[in-house]
Structure formats: structure tokens, C-alpha cells
Amino acid sequence: MASDDKNNLEYNGYTLDTKYQKCENIKKEFEEKLQGAVTKWKSEGIKAVWVKARKNHSEVVPVCTELGFDFHHAQPGYVMLTKWLPDDIENRIPGFANQYLGVAGFVVNDKGQLLVIQEKYNLIKKHWKLPGGLADL
Numbered sequence: 728m729a730s731d732d733k734n735n736l737e738y739n740g741y742t743l744d745t746k747y748q749k750c751e752n753i754k755k756e757f758e759e760k761l762q763g764a765v766t767k768w769k770s771e772g773i774k775a776v777w778v779k780a781r782k783n784h785s786e787v788v789p790v791c792t793e794l795g796f797d798f799h800h801a802q803p804g805y806v807m808l809t810k811w812l813p814d815d816i817e818n819r820i821p822g823f824a825n826q827y828l829g830v831a832g833f834v835v836n837d838k839g840q841l842l843v844i845q846e847k848y849n850l851i852k853k854h855w856k857l858p859g860g861l862a863d864l
Contacts, residue, residue, distance in 0.1 A: 746784075
């Protein structure tokens with residue numbers, strides 16, 4: 728399966744968009760390809776898979792749910808489904824954005840030095856920021 732997005736770094740995951748899948752009979756071919764891909768990805772340590780099922784490919788939604796995917800959110804023109812692959816790790820896929828509470832700290836020591844961090848998974852290299860994050864629900 729072709730992935731259009733490999734930026735799920737925290738989850739070592741893939742986002743599949745049906746818009747980019749090269750299938751003549753999308754339902755049949757998508758099912759065969761996705762089933763094989765999920766098995767392969769699970770063995771490779773991939774944690775999360777996102778499927779963006781476009782409105783014109785809605786026939787893949789039952790295929791995804793039969794393979795254990797669940798609904799994440801819907802927007803005009805598509806529905807997003809997710810599957811957490813590891814059996815031994817708690818599902819860490821965040822819920823769809825509604826409101827999130829974020830926190831950050833501004834810490835200065837006696838020498839006037841500011842505490843900053845680098846994210847382990849960051850698309851921008853050498854990017855420093857204040858320590859912080861999102862609060863769990």
C-alpha cells in the first residue's frame with residue numbers, strides 16, 4: 728500500500744489516503760492490499776495506521792471496519808479511520824481535536840540560564856522550545 732504521509736513519527740505509523748491508492752476495483756484490491764499491509768506493518772513494529780476514506784471511495788469503510796479499524800472523525804468529503812497495531816502497548820492515538828489544554832514552563836536558574844528541550848520526534852531539526860505538553864483527558 729502506498730502511504731501519502733510518513734509524519735506519524737511518534738507512532739511509527741502510516742496515513743493512507745484513498746485518493747492516492749492505485750486500484751482498478753478499489754474495494755476488492757484495497758481489501759487485499761490493506762490486509763497484507765497490516766500484517767506486514769505489525770511485524771515491522773508499526774504502531775498506528777490511519778485511513779482517510781474519501782467520499783468517492785466510501786466502499787472501503789466496511790473493509791476497514793472488518794479489519795479492526797475504528798472511526799476517528801469525519802469531515803466534509805472524508806471519514807478517518809484508525810487502527811492501533813500493538814497488542815502489548817496502550818493505544819495512544821489522540822482523539823479528534825476539540826479542545827486541548829497545553830502547558831509550558833519557563834525555568835531560569837541562578838546563573839540566568841533558561842531550560843529548553845528538543846522533541847525526540849520533530850520534523851524541524853535543532854528546534855529548541857520550552858518544556859511542556861498536552862494534559863491527558
